[in-house]
Amino acid sequence: MDWPAVAAAAATGLPATDPVVVTLANRVVACSASARAAGVRRGLRRREAQARCPSVHVVTADPGRDARHFEGVTAAVDEVVPRAEVLRPGLLVVSVRGAARYFGSEQSASEKLVDAVAAAGAECQVGIADQLATAVFAARAGCIVEPHGDAAFLAALSIRQLATEPSLSAPGRDDLADLLWRMGIRSMGQFAALSRTDVASRFGADAVSAHRFARGESMRGPSGRDTPPELDAVMDCDPPVDRVDAAAFAGRSLAGELHRRLEAAGVGCTRLGIHAVTANGEEMHRVWRCAEPLTEDATADRVRWQLDGWLNRRRDGGQTGLGGPITMLRLHPVEVVSASALQLPLWGSSGDDDRLRARRALVRVQGLLGPDSVQVPVLSGGRGPAERITFTPLGDEPVPRADPGQPWPGQLPEPSPAVLLDDPVELLDAEGNPVRVTGRGLFSADPARLTGDGREPGRLRWWAGPWAVDERWWDPQESGRAGRTARVQVLVEEPRGRGDVVDRAMLLCYRQRQWFLEGVYE
Incomplete structure (x- = not known):
C-alpha cells in the first residue's frame, strides 16, 4: 500500500528514509514508513498530516507515475519467476509451484524474489498461500501460510480488512465492511461462520464473494481455455x-x-x-x-x-x-x-x-487534434465559480486542483452561473461615473448601469453585494488574481430590438481596479 509514496520519492529524488505522503482531493491515500511512524495515517486531511509531521513531503497522487516506476520492479521479478501478473502498481502475483521446484523450496523462492526487487531499488514482502487473495494478505504480514490453512490464517483478521485492498474487492466493499462491523461481526472468522444462504439473501452478490474469501475458498481460477x-x-x-x-x-x-x-x-x-x-x-x-x-x-x-x-x-x-x-x-x-x-x-x-x-x-x-482538445470538468475547491472547476483531458485521472469538501470562507453561494466568462466591463453610477469598491468593501456610489466592449448600456434593476475577499496574496504564481477581489450579482435590462428588453442575471468580479463579467445565470 506504500508504493505510491515510494514512487513519488523516487520521482522527486528524495531519500527512502524521508517522510512522504501522497494526497488525492486533500486526503492522504498513501504514506511512507517514516511518515507513519510520526503518526500519519491514510484518510487524514493534508493539513492534519502536516501538523503531525511538519517535515513531511506532500505529493499529489499520480497513477501513471506509480505504474511507470513499478515497471522496473516487474521486470526484475520476471527475471526470477516469469509470467508475473500486475494487480495494481505495487502488487504482483506469480505462480509459486514451478519456482519452488526450481529453487528447492517456497522459502528459497521468496528470498530470491526479495533479492531481485532489492536490486531494482525497492523493498518488498512476499506472501504465499493456496488462494490469491489470501496470499496478498499474507504478503502484508510477510509470511507463508501452510497448505490448506487459508481459513485459519484469515480468521483472526479484522472484518474491516475486507476492503483494504481495492484490487481484490468490488466497489461498495467499504459499505459492506462497515455494516458488518456495526452488526457486531468483528473478525473474518465470525463472518465465515455465517451461513452462505443467509449472506446471499441479506447482503447480495459481492458479500457472497467476500464470504468465500473469508472461508479461504477458491475465488477465481484460470479459465482453462484460450480465448478466441x-x-x-x-x-x-x-x-x-x-x-x-x-x-x-x-x-x-x-x-x-x-x-x-x-x-x-x-x-x-x-x-x-x-x-x-x-x-x-x-x-x-x-x-x-x-x-x-x-x-x-x-x-x-x-x-x-x-x-x-x-x-x-x-x-x-x-x-x-x-x-x-x-x-x-x-x-x-x-x-x-x-x-x-x-x-x-x-x-x-x-x-x-x-x-x-x-x-x-x-x-x-x-x-x-491532440489529447488536450477535449477537456472534462471536475468539481474542485475555490471561492469563485471558475476556481471551482478543474479541467482534465478526456481519459486522464480526474484529479481536482483543490478539495471541494473543505470550508472556503468567502465562497460564492449557490447557485453558480451557468455560463462562465471573463470579459472586461464598466459599472457606472447614475451620472455616468465609474463605480469602484473601496478599501472598506463598499461601493463608491450606487451602481446604475453596466456597459462594456460592444455591449449596449443596460440599466440595473437590482444588485446584491459587494462581497470582498482578500485571497492568494501569498502566491507569486497567481499575481494576476492575487489580492483583494469583490463580487456582486446584478440584474440588468438588455435591449432586444423593437423596444423589447430582457432581464439577465450576471455575476461581476472587481479585481485590480477593473470590473469583469465573470458569469451569466440562466
Whole structure:
C-alpha cells in the first residue's frame, strides 16, 4: 500500500528514509514508513498530516507515475519467476509451484524474489498461500501460510480488512465492511461462520464473494481455455510510436475496439494481456489482473500506464526496456467472464449507448487534434465559480486542483452561473461615473448601469453585494488574481430590438481596479 509514496520519492529524488505522503482531493491515500511512524495515517486531511509531521513531503497522487516506476520492479521479478501478473502498481502475483521446484523450496523462492526487487531499488514482502487473495494478505504480514490453512490464517483478521485492498474487492466493499462491523461481526472468522444462504439473501452478490474469501475458498481460477483470437485488438502503428502521449492515444483507441468485440461476444475481460513489438523486433508482454471486469476506461488506463513504463524504461540508462519505437500493439483478453457476470441490460449493451457513442466521437476528436482538445470538468475547491472547476483531458485521472469538501470562507453561494466568462466591463453610477469598491468593501456610489466592449448600456434593476475577499496574496504564481477581489450579482435590462428588453442575471468580479463579467445565470 506504500508504493505510491515510494514512487513519488523516487520521482522527486528524495531519500527512502524521508517522510512522504501522497494526497488525492486533500486526503492522504498513501504514506511512507517514516511518515507513519510520526503518526500519519491514510484518510487524514493534508493539513492534519502536516501538523503531525511538519517535515513531511506532500505529493499529489499520480497513477501513471506509480505504474511507470513499478515497471522496473516487474521486470526484475520476471527475471526470477516469469509470467508475473500486475494487480495494481505495487502488487504482483506469480505462480509459486514451478519456482519452488526450481529453487528447492517456497522459502528459497521468496528470498530470491526479495533479492531481485532489492536490486531494482525497492523493498518488498512476499506472501504465499493456496488462494490469491489470501496470499496478498499474507504478503502484508510477510509470511507463508501452510497448505490448506487459508481459513485459519484469515480468521483472526479484522472484518474491516475486507476492503483494504481495492484490487481484490468490488466497489461498495467499504459499505459492506462497515455494516458488518456495526452488526457486531468483528473478525473474518465470525463472518465465515455465517451461513452462505443467509449472506446471499441479506447482503447480495459481492458479500457472497467476500464470504468465500473469508472461508479461504477458491475465488477465481484460470479459465482453462484460450480465448478466441478474434477477440484480440491489434493496431499497426504507422508511423512507429516513440512518445508516451502518442502511445496513450493509440492504446485508448485500441481499448475501444477491444470492448466493442467483447460486447459483441457477450463477455467481459478480467485479465488483460498487453503486447508490444518494436521496430527492432523486440517483444514485450505484460498481464494485468482485476477483481471486476474491466471497463473501457480502465482498460485504456492500464494500457497507458504500461506503455508509459516501457517507453520511460527505454530512456533510463542501464535498464533493459523497449529497443525502439513501437510498431505493433495488441490487447489480448487472457481471461473472460460470461455475460451473466456482467448483468447486461435488456438490449445487450453494457452501458448507455448514447454515452458510449459520444465518448467514441470525442476520442476521435482527440486523435485528430491532440489529447488536450477535449477537456472534462471536475468539481474542485475555490471561492469563485471558475476556481471551482478543474479541467482534465478526456481519459486522464480526474484529479481536482483543490478539495471541494473543505470550508472556503468567502465562497460564492449557490447557485453558480451557468455560463462562465471573463470579459472586461464598466459599472457606472447614475451620472455616468465609474463605480469602484473601496478599501472598506463598499461601493463608491450606487451602481446604475453596466456597459462594456460592444455591449449596449443596460440599466440595473437590482444588485446584491459587494462581497470582498482578500485571497492568494501569498502566491507569486497567481499575481494576476492575487489580492483583494469583490463580487456582486446584478440584474440588468438588455435591449432586444423593437423596444423589447430582457432581464439577465450576471455575476461581476472587481479585481485590480477593473470590473469583469465573470458569469451569466440562466
